[in-house]
Amino acid sequence: MPGTYIPTNYLPVAIIMVFAALVGLGAVVAGILVRPRRPYLQKLIAYESGNPPVGEPRYRFSVKFYIIAMLFVVFDVEAVFLYPWAVAYDKLGIFGFVEMMLFIFILLIGYIYVWKKGAFVWE
């Protein structure tokens, strides 16, 4: 049929994902029939090395994790730009090379700035 593209290559991907989900679900669900279920208070509280839990478990944590997450977005987008460029590299020739060197250079300036600001230092 013209105009409709059916990605038949992706059919096995769909099958494998559904199958994996069924294996995971099946293993947990089928066990209901045979496994014991004897809950009591001490078993159901969060594990804290045998002591009663103190305070909220989701307490404040280091802002570093946010910075890493933000940097990840920047660098990952950069990597996403690099993939199609890498695949088509032979066809782009010298132009493609210079273009990407400029891109990496600009990124490098940002990278050095982030480094100088101490984003990679964990005290």
Place this chain on the structure above:
Amino acid sequence: MSVSAMLLVFIKTILVVSVFLIHVMYVQYFERKVIGHMQSRMGPMRVGWHGLLQPIADSIKLFFKEDIIPSAADRPIFYIAPIIGVIAGVSSVAVIPLWENFSIANLNVGILYILALSSIASYSVILGGWASNSKYSFLGGLRSSAQVISYEIAMGLSLVGVMMMAGSANLNDIVKAQANGWFIVPQIIAFVVFFISALAETNRVPFDLPEAETELVSGFATEYSGMRWALFFMAEYAGMFVMSGLAATCFLGGWSGPQIPFMGTMSGLIWFLMKLYMFIFIYFWIRATLPRYRYDQLMGLGWKIFIPLALLNIVITGLVKIL
């Protein structure tokens, strides 16, 4: 696509994945044996001949274990987290070529597909850690997500060099591009970056900080028990297989190798499995040898050394190809 062709694809997929799951089950036997012998022990010996039935016994035991869900847990997320892990771990295997022109799904975006799924796998860890509502789980999940995203950049960038050499992201084409020499030689920097990042990406020793038992009990999996815990475990080992398979395919020529007599196309499978299990053996070897990294060292290594190295590798590869 006709119905019979679809049925064939269906049977093929289920068959390969089932065999893969048996490999995942038995690799823990292999691990225990390897580490046992490295520590002058025998490893599992009791169940079956030389402990060969040990993985089956373990599975049955886990099947009968009580499924404890902490009362403070965020139930829907707690349920879904290990299953996300299994889906991401198991389905990454689809694009890896097992022998000549055979992979479950021959995708043009093979490498991207694996990278995408390995990102999704980190969701299972952070969601599991968050939903457990326990301090150890929470910290384990946080650490793990920061570690995985940091090393994913280095890993993705190291594979750019391979894609430039092959001119394709299709793993079959990458193997064919290595007919005149494996990429491990021209891409040695990329290989080192890739392999060490893969260790961090799958949370293996020496980068197993998310589940550092001396400080975080069992990290994100602290509150999980029985079969749910086993699913996390399964996802981790499936991830290890995928990373080893990717390393073998991208750097060691995948299924290519001299024809083994009387084996036909299966000779490719044998070569592939030999390379794959070599990497898996190295994983275990490293586990038996190295102590754990410190968290600040780990993040520093990823951001300050591997990312610049991977970028440098891209520049060098580009220059060499231009000249």
